[in-house]
Amino acid sequence: MNNDGLKDFESKNSSDKDNLFVEVSAEELIDQDFVSAEDIEKETENESSDKKIFKKLEKGTTAYEIFDWVRTICIGILAGIFIVVFLVQRDDVYGSSMMPTLSQGDIIFTQKISNYFNSYKRGDIVVLDGAGMEGYTKKEYLVKRIVGLPGETVRIADGNVYIKPAGSNDFYLLQENYLPSGTKTIMMDDGIRKGYNEITLGENEYYCLGDNRPVSNDSRNLGPFEKKRIISVAVIRVFPLNEIKIL
Numbered sequence: 143m144n145n146d147g148l149k150d151f152e153s154k155n156s157s158d159k160d161n162l163f164v165e166v167s168a169e170e171l172i173d174q175d176f177v178s179a180e181d182i183e184k185e186t187e188n189e190s191s192d193k194k195i196f197k198k199l200e201k202g203t204t205a206y207e208i209f210d211w212v213r214t215i216c217i218g219i220l221a222g223i224f225i226v227v228f229l230v231q232r233d234d235v236y237g238s239s240m241m242p243t244l245s246q247g248d249i250i251f252t253q254k255i256s257n258y259f260n261s262y263k264r265g266d267i268v269v270l271d272g273a274g275m276e277g278y279t280k281k282e283y284l285v286k287r288i289v290g291l292p293g294e295t296v297r298i299a300d301g302n303v304y305i306k307p308a309g310s311n312d313f314y315l316l317q318e319n320y321l322p323s324g325t326k327t328i329m330m331d332d333g334i335r336k337g338y339n340e341i342t343l344g345e346n347e348y349y350c351l352g353d354n355r356p357v358s359n360d361s362r363n364l365g366p367f368e369k370k371r372i373i374s375v376a377v378i379r380v381f382p383l384n385e386i387k388i389l
Contacts, residue, residue: 231374233269239352240285243320249381252374264288267376267389275364283373286360290349297340301326327355333362
């Protein structure tokens with residue numbers, strides 16, 4: 143076969159291959175539900191619109207500055223909500239049951255981190271939910287101090303608080319240096335009747351008392367507080383300003 147014939151044959155086959163390729167590709171496009179040319183044009187228009195909007199929000203423009211401020215404010219609000227709901231909250235003190243440590247009108251900040259780790263210790267001042275407890279009819283939360291921990295036995299006698307640690311046979315006098323000298327812890331008759339003058343605490347129970355022992359309505363009358371009733375732990379008193387104090 144001459145060179146011209148070879149060239150014609152190659153040219154013809156090449157042309158046929160191109161046509162075959164075009165036809166198969168078209169069928170594949172139809173079978174696989176590819177987007178139409180009209181859809182592609184719409185998508186291109188949308189991309190162009192997005193680019194125009196993006197250009198309006200370039201740094202230095204008024205639109206960008208407004209957007210940046212709105213974004214910052216939203217992030218701040220969300221962060222504030224997260225902190226208040228999960229970490230820290232402000233509480234106002236009502237009544238005199240925690241005097242002289244806390245007084246009516248004091249403002250304190252409390253933390254909720256201890257709730258996640260069950261890391262409460264003796265001496266912690268805690269905010270408690272007393273709703274539904276026999277002997278408590280107010281709507282406000284209580285502010286009290288933890289004196290007895292889970293598993294311990296608490297005895298109140300002779301004006302003192304005694305603690306028997308879990309697994310021990312002996313009671314020990316609780317040293318309460320946060321109380322004014324000479325303070326007596328006296329049981330109420332109703333509390334004695336309920337058996338709260340000597341009680342062994344369950345694995346999730348805490349015995350809590352107010353520092354102002356003569357007037358405080360606490361575990362001596364209400365009984366032990368379950369862990370789920372602990373809302374938060376006091377950290378600092380921030381008001382009055384001249385009495386700021388770590389608690």
